[in-house]
Amino acid sequence: xxRIGAIKSKNYTHPSKALLLMQSQxxxxxxSGFAMVMQDLGGIFEGYKHLPTLSMACTDEGLNLAENILHxxxxxxxxxxVPETFPSDELDIIAMPNYVFQTFSYPKSCKNASQEExxxxxxDMRLKMRAVLEPEDQGxxxxxxxxxxxxxxxxxxxxxxxxxxxWEPNKxxxxxxxxxxxxxxxxxxxxxxxxxxxxxxxxxxxxxGENTFYxxxxxxxxxxxxxxxxxxxxxxxxxxxxxxxxxxxxxxLKYFKHVITPLPFTELNNRDDAEQLMVIRQSLANxxxxxxxxxxxxxxxxxxxxxxxAKKLRPVVVGRTEDTVAIASEVCGINEILPDRDWATDIYPxxxxxxxxxxxxxxxxxxx
Amino acid sequence: xxxxxxxxxxxxxxxxxLRYDASRCTLCGSCVAACSFRAIExxxxxxxxxxxxxxxxxxxxxxxxxxxxxxxxxLKNYCRGCGICEKVCPNDAISxxxxxxxxHPIVTRCAGGDSIKRGGRKNIxxxxxxxxxxxxxxxxxxxxxxxxxQRHTFDMLAPFGRTLPAEELxxxxxxxxxxxxxGQTPPVSWIYPVIIGxxxxxxxxxxxxEGVAMAVAYLNEECGLPVRMCSGxxxxxxxxxxxxxMKYMILQVASGHFGWNRILKAMPDMVEDPAGVLxxxxxxxxxxxxGLLQAQKVAEHIMAIRGVPKxxxxxxxxxxxxxxxxxxxxxxxxxxxxxxKFRVPVSIKxxxxxxxxSVFNNLVRDPYNIVGGFFLDGIDGGTAAAHEVSLDHTGxxxxxxxxxxxxxxxxxxxxxxxxxxxxGGLGKTGxxxxxxxKMMCLGANGVFTGKLIxxxxxxxxxxxxxxxxxxxxxxxxxxxSQIPALAYRLDPERVAENIVNYFLAMDQELKKLMAxxxxxxxxxxxxxALVAMDKAVADxxxxxxxx
Ligand code: SF4
Ligand code: SF4
Numbered sequence: 054x055x056r057i058g059a060i061k062s063k064n065y066t067h068p069s070k071a072l073l074l075m076q077s078q079x080x081x082x083x084x085s086g087f088a089m090v091m092q093d094l095g096g097i098f099e100g101y102k103h104l105p106t107l108s109m110a111c112t113d114e115g116l117n118l119a120e121n122i123l124h125x126x127x128x129x130x131x132x133x134x135v136p137e138t139f140p141s142d143e144l145d146i147i148a149m150p151n152y153v154f155q156t157f158s159y160p161k162s163c164k165n166a167s168q169e170e171x172x173x174x175x176x177d178m179r180l181k182m183r184a185v186l187e188p189e190d191q192g193x194x195x196x197x198x199x200x201x202x203x204x205x206x207x208x209x210x211x212x213x214x215x216x217x218x219x220w221e222p223n224k225x226x227x228x229x230x231x232x233x234x235x236x237x238x239x240x241x242x243x244x245x246x247x248x249x250x251x252x253x254x255x256x257x258x259x260x261x262g263e264n265t266f267y268x269x270x271x272x273x274x275x276x277x278x279x280x281x282x283x284x285x286x287x288x289x290x291x292x293x294x295x296x297x298x299x300x301x302x303x304x305x306l307k308y309f310k311h312v313i314t315p316l317p318f319t320e321l322n323n324r325d326d327a328e329q330l331m332v333i334r335q336s337l338a339n340x341x342x343x344x345x346x347x348x349x350x351x352x353x354x355x356x357x358x359x360x361x362x363a364k365k366l367r368p369v370v371v372g373r374t375e376d377t378v379a380i381a382s383e384v385c386g387i388n389e390i391l392p393d394r395d396w397a398t399d400i401y402p403x404x405x406x407x408x409x410x411x412x413x414x415x416x417x418x419x420x421x
Numbered sequence: 422x423x424x425x426x427x428x429x430x431x432x433x434x435x436x437x438x439l440r441y442d443a444s445r446c447t448l449c450g451s452c453v454a455a456c457s458f459r460a461i462e463x464x465x466x467x468x469x470x471x472x473x474x475x476x477x478x479x480x481x482x483x484x485x486x487x488x489x490x491x492x493x494x495x496l497k498n499y500c501r502g503c504g505i506c507e508k509v510c511p512n513d514a515i516s517x518x519x520x521x522x523x524x525h526p527i528v529t530r531c532a533g534g535d536s537i538k539r540g541g542r543k544n545i546x547x548x549x550x551x552x553x554x555x556x557x558x559x560x561x562x563x564x565x566x567x568x569x570x571q572r573h574t575f576d577m578l579a580p581f582g583r584t585l586p587a588e589e590l591x592x593x594x595x596x597x598x599x600x601x602x603x604g605q606t607p608p609v610s611w612i613y614p615v616i617i618g619x620x621x622x623x624x625x626x627x628x629x630x631e632g633v634a635m636a637v638a639y640l641n642e643e644c645g646l647p648v649r650m651c652s653g654x655x656x657x658x659x660x661x662x663x664x665x666x667m668k669y670m671i672l673q674v675a676s677g678h679f680g681w682n683r684i685l686k687a688m689p690d691m692v693e694d695p696a697g698v699l700x701x702x703x704x705x706x707x708x709x710x711x712g713l714l715q716a717q718k719v720a721e722h723i724m725a726i727r728g729v730p731k732x733x734x735x736x737x738x739x740x741x742x743x744x745x746x747x748x749x750x751x752x753x754x755x756x757x758x759x760x761x762k763f764r765v766p767v768s769i770k771x772x773x774x775x776x777x778x779s780v781f782n783n784l785v786r787d788p789y790n791i792v793g794g795f796f797l798d799g800i801d802g803g804t805a806a807a808h809e810v811s812l813d814h815t816g817x818x819x820x821x822x823x824x825x826x827x828x829x830x831x832x833x834x835x836x837x838x839x840x841x842x843x844x845g846g847l848g849k850t851g852x853x854x855x856x857x858x859k860m861m862c863l864g865a866n867g868v869f870t871g872k873l874i875x876x877x878x879x880x881x882x883x884x885x886x887x888x889x890x891x892x893x894x895x896x897x898x899x900x901x902s903q904i905p906a907l908a909y910r911l912d913p914e915r916v917a918e919n920i921v922n923y924f925l926a927m928d929q930e931l932k933k934l935m936a937x938x939x940x941x942x943x944x945x946x947x948x949x950a951l952v953a954m955d956k957a958v959a960d961x962x963x964x965x966x967x968x
Contacts, residue, residue, distance in 0.1 A: 276834025
């Protein structure tokens with residue numbers, strides 16, 4: 054089983070908080086891995102928010118290949134952070150030789166490039182690196198995007214924390230948005246890419262559940278965008294649908310919910326916006342999801358949200374204090390990191406709502 | 422002693438022989454009166470009886486004339502095995518028996534010099550049905566709970582009409598952050614995923630057609646199942662055309678254009694749009710062959726509805742003047758779309774064939790977005806009159822072809838843009854829910870069915886050559902006959918009741934199949950939910966092989 058968690062804070066937060074959030078839910082997941090995406094970075098990355106950071110786990114050869122690709126394209130390294138690791142035979146972790154977090158300046162040719170052009174370039178670069186490293190298993194390129202770092206590892210989350218010394222809070226490695234998950238894709242082959250959160254062009258997605266429309270989603274998405282690849286996990290489909298609806302179609306976030314869990318026809322037909330919702334349901338029937346799911350997503354502007362499947366077959370809870378909002382599959386996770394909050398204000402979203410947390414940490418509950 | 426006339430027809434040459442027990446027969450005549458084929462008659466046989474009356478043996482012969490029921494030795498009035506005589510016999514004195522040594526296929530051709538025609542269904546059964554090799558094998562347990570067919574709600578509707586890709590939708594962002602429409606989209610209705618297939622009011626008796634239409638109205642208005650019925654090529658009674666029930670009818674146009682005069686004339690008076698238009702290019706039971714309504718079925722009311730004299734009515738195999746797919750799209754679809762002011766989905770029905778995918782590809786790429794459904798019809802179905810050689814030896818099975826079309830759409834990212842509707846022997850084992858569900862998993866948006874509807878009404882024909890006399894106009898069940906005495910054997914209300922009940926049962930069964938795979942909407946394209954117990958089937962359909 055998956056358990057998912059997310060923290061959005063006004064203060065830069067160390068990943069140890071995310072480990073704590075997940076640790077207390079450990080009975081519900083199977084301790085097979087740890088993965089997180091950090092956005093809106095503090096610490097050593099704070100001064101480089103507008104430049105893309107590469108997050109990658111690889112062999113020496115893989116590192117060479119990736120760096121060559123970026124150099125050839127004109128990217129220049131401006132910052133490198135190598136996490137100090139503490140290997141030990143006692144630890145349950147299948148580590149890679151190198152963990153790369155490097156920030157690059159854009160090529161000169163991008164001087165007059167629009168934001169959109171830069172975003173396409175960054176995606177192309179990541180896809181290229183991934184394609185080159187993949188055949189011989191020389192590494193995994195998780196993200197190449199401004200103000201974002203990604204870490205994914207196989208093993209016991211506690212040991213992964215120890216290996217990277219993530220249990221010790223420090224000010225160098227922090228972020229205002231952290232999404233995390235503690236399980237490898239144990240239903241299928243263990244592939245590093247299969248661990249959520251997944252990231253694509255500013256969008257992050259993670260889910261707790263089983264997408265029984267995986268095959269339909271995948272068959273449809275494979276033709277929609279060059280970035281919709283891999284499909285190592287059925288949960289990737291949620292991210293791709295989010296990216297497609299919000300970024301490609303430029304529809305507001307609320308339509309994401311209408312796409313993945315459309316209203317039943319009887320309800321839909323009684324609404325003022327029936328006409329629009331109907332054509333959306335028709336055209337994107339293949340992006341509908343089925344099965345039990347809870348989804349957490351982050352948009353490029355760091356807005357965070359959560360929503361569920363149409364029958365609310367998976368739990369999720371949102372808790373908050375003055376300066377931090379946490380989302381978790383189980384409330385014990387939130388109790389762990391926000392013990393002093395007013396738990397009476399916790400939100401247990403229903404199957405027809407989207408809970409949205411904006412930059413000011415205001416929580417809105419949108420009814421579908 | 423008589424000379425042997427080897428070419429005389431005797432019951433041994435015919436497909437059915439009658440078992441007749443004179444000792445049980447009371448000569449009530451019911452069977453002779455009931456046999457619509459005149460395949461039995463009352464006859465007198467000469468009997469010789471030897472008897473002895475005295476104390477000593479004194480054998481004498483006595484001759485008597487005994488009335489009996491006899492099978493007619495005729496290639497015209499031969500027994501179809503319908504069993505109506507058995508049904509009406511109070512004493513179990515008569516019943517048809519299949520004759521495995523029949524010479525009928527040979528002697529009929531030799532005697533007539535003409536092709537054999539019969540009511541439509543394929544009678545050569547070869548390998549086991551593909552659909553029976555498939556099972557719903559992906560059961561939700563543990564991580565994705567199955568649903569409860571009784572308790573949960575299910576959204577069981579299928580699209581009929583052209584769907585645009587999302588990026589082409591005429592939507593723009595309003596000032597309040599919601600999407601507003603900025604243009605028209607092609608009409609799409611969401612209907613029950615089982616359409617009652619196209620059987621014309623000439624092929625069916627008016628009472629049968631009325632029964633089906635009543636069932637459809639009842640299913641819509643009382644049961645909440647938006648089932649649609651396709652008129653078949655042959656027009657629609659004016660009263661229905663001008664009624665509010667029109668919205669449940671898909672009007673068919675085929676190459677004979679029968680009945681369209683009346684439809685066009687009624688258009689100004691229509692109070693509801695029809696549910697759709699279905700342009701029939703071909704049909705699965707006799708691909709490459711047109712429609713055929715033999716003169717004996719062209720009764721007066723059929724002449725009126727179709728606007729024709731009493732004669733064999735043949736729809737040509739081709740739409741005259743139709744030169745290419747592109748042209749069909751432009752000419753026919755545009756004109757029918759325009760006829761109803763682009764409010765009604767216009768779809769096409771073709772026979773499954775080795776070439777279906779290219780036809781489908783052409784339509785799916787049409788830039789006008791006006792083809793609102795691709796109805797693919799395979800062998801094994803059929804209710805109409807056809808040549809036996811077509812029924813038994815032409816055509817293409819539906820399952821792999823439907824799958825091919827779906828996968829062709831998938832490879833272009835166009836799945837669902839033209840809804841796929843499949844037919845051809847579905848529900849042959851009596852279980853349409855299972856067949857429909859499996860077809861949906863393979864990519865069909867829905868299915869359509871005709872023959873099974875006749876069986877619901879009481880048709881006693883089957884795929885082993887029983888009856889299949891729909892072309893003769895002598896249907897013993899009154900289903901495909903225009904002769905009042907026969908048509909009145911059928912009670913339209915009972916027909917409607919049977920159809921309604923079957924649909925209600927099927928609806929429950931569909932839910933029973935959706936629940937274990939954890940789906941609350943139809944499993945279109947969910948081939949991952951199927952497993953195949955035959956390797957060749959698994960490979961061909963791209964589903965998991967299990968053993
Ligand atoms: S089985 Fe049917 S066709 Fe044959 S004799 Fe009896 S009623 Fe007539
Ligand atoms: S419809 Fe009538 S004629 Fe045709 S097979 Fe059935 S019972 Fe026989």
